[in-house]
Amino acid sequence: MATKMLQFVKTSGEMPAKRTAEIRRQDWLEVYGPYVRQKAEEQSxxxxxxxxxxCQIHCPLQNNIPDWLKLTAEGRLEEAYEVSSATNSMPEICGRICPQDRLCEGNCVIEQSGHGAVTIGSIEKYITDTAWAEGWVKPPTPLRERDQSVGIIGAGPGGIAAAEQLRRLGYQVHLYDRYDRVGGLLIYGIPSFKLEKEIVARRAQWLADAGIQLHLNFEIGRDATLQELRSRHDAVLVATGVYKARDLQAPGSGLKGIVAALDYLTASNRTGLGDDVPEFTDGTLNAAGKRVVVIGGGDTAMDCVRTAVRQGAVSVKCLYRRNRANMPGSQREVQNAEEEGVEFVWQAAPEGFLGDDAVTGVRAHSIHLGVADATGRQSPVVIEGSAHTIEADLVIKALGFDPEDLPTLFDAPGLPVTKWGTVKVDHRTMMTAVEGIFAAGDIVRGASLVVWAIRDGRDAAAAIDSFLVAKAAALAVAAE
Ligand code: SF4
Structure with a gap:
């Protein structure tokens, strides 16, 4: 049955029903409901x-979007799922958390012509949720098992994507993570109103069902050195992500009540998962009843402000030194935050914190955006005499992330890193200078999007496969 495409001329773009801000503030469920089938077909x-x-060109995974839209419009959902999952290891997660307004939808041709983008992310979510519900998402069954094993350090999006691809090829895959659950930032960093945790847990179970060996609570440097891990496996992939919070040195920055974004989000997510979190229970990492100021303008800052709203903060302000047009976070997230009652204090930066023991306020000055720098962004310039106080009981620093010191942490002084602390690789092979040790994701490119980590993980899997195939061939020749 052929379905006419090009319906944008008479059908408007329509997201799935959005729950009202008043209801959203009371719970932790996702913002948008699901499409019904007829609506997904119509929108496709x-x-x-x-x-x-x-759309495809601007997708880091080069997802074959036009094809799976056409298949969805024709009601051929299982085929749509096959096409969408061929390039994406976790389409149900990308459909929920990708900043589509900056990627596929932001570059959709009909968006540019003023008709409003195809709602690609919501359709991707619909296709994959249907696939899970219908039992189409099956663990990979390799054509043949291979003896060679690969150890992957980090069970975040990059590590998961690499594990899935390598397992499909028949390798014995071992996934190591220092935390007690699979998912990395997907489980502990991103709040459940953007990504409900059952979605991540379901994918973790799928990995186990695929025969991937999970080693949780396993810390490289404590439970094994990097070299020991290398000797256990034919190849090792470092996909740890970047976890060191950028700090803010200013008078009063050591006061109680000033916390790092990831600590705050992890406490909230763990509490939601039913864990006992003393720092949440004693109020240290809980915004309930507090005046909250979040410093930063990225997606992590948006996650913090919206979490604080749901925890019952008295007020939530977001302090950002540039303006709305220049903030790195998704505009869709800013709009959601504003609807939920967050106040944005644009062009303001902290110069210090007030309080005797615990923080009582942020001393901030206003910013003028001056001439553009080499990157094209206007440089923030402090306006003299503009200092003012914003009252606060909880200040959350969401200033971005840097790599941890992996050579020290992993007891691997020979692991080469750049001056920024990211792991150095040969970008053609994704291998470090240490034979058989590869690296991918944020630990190589610096803090970036989940979808880029998935892409890097998949590329690393292909590079590791080439390495192991060549190695096996060389051994076979030597044995002749
Ligand atoms: Fe369809 Fe938009 Fe992609 Fe063009 S850019 S193929 S209209 S989704």
């Missing part, structure tokens, strides 16, 4: 099937 049929699909 708006696609103009571009000869040069800018």
């Amino acid at each position: 049929s708006r696609c103009s099937q571009c000869g040069v699909p800018f």
Whole structure:
């Protein structure tokens, strides 16, 4: 049955029903409901099937979006799932948390022509949720088992993607993580109103069902050195992500009540998962009843402000030194936060914190955006005499992340790193200078999007496969 595409001329773009801000503030459920089938088909049929699909070009995974939109419009959902999952290890997660307004949807041709983008992310979510519900998401069954094993350090999106790809090829895959659950930032960093935790747990179970050996609570440097891990496996992939919070040195920055974003989000997510979190229970990492100020303008800052709203903060302000147009976070997230009652204090930066023992306020000055720097962004310049106080009982620093000191942490002084602390690789092979040790994701490129980590994990799996195939061939020749 052929379905007419190009329906954007008479059908408007429509996201799934959005729950009202008043209801959202009271719970931790996702913001958008699901599409019903007829709506998903209708919205997919708006696609103009571009000869040069800018949605796909701007997707880090190069997802074949026009094809799976057409299949969805035709009601061929299982085939749509096959196409969408061919390039993406976790489409149900990308559909929920990718900043589509900056990637596929932001570059959709009909968005550019003023008709409103195809709602690609919501359709991707619909396809994959249907696939899970219908039992189409099956663990990989390799054509043949291989003896060679690969150890992957980090069970976040990059590590998961690499593990899935390598297991499909038949390798014996061991996934190590220092935390007690699979998912990395997907489980402990991203709040459940963006990504409900059952979605991550379901994927973790799927990995185990695929025969991937999970080693949780396993810390490299404590439970094994990097070299020991290398001797256990034919190849090792470092996919730890970047976890060291950027700090803010200013008068009063050591006061109680000033906390790091990831500590705050982890406490909230763990509490939601039913864990006992003393720092949450004693109020240290709980915004209930407090005046909250979050410093930063990225997606992590947006996660913090919206978490604070749901915890019952008295007020939530977001302090950002640039303006709305120049903030790194998704505009869709800013809009959601504003609807939920967050106040944005644009062009303001902290110069210190007030309080005797615990913080009582942020001393901030206003910022003028001056001439553009080499990157094209306007430089923030402090306006003299503009200092003012914003009252606060809880200040959350969401200033970004840097790599940890892996050579020390892993007891691997020979692991080469850049001046920024990211792991140095040969970008053609994704291998470090240590034979058989590869690296991928944020620990190589610096803090970035989940979808880029998935891409890097998949690329690393392909590179490791090439390495292991060549190694096996060399051994076979030597044995002749
Ligand atoms: Fe369809 Fe938009 Fe992609 Fe063009 S850019 S193929 S209209 S989704």
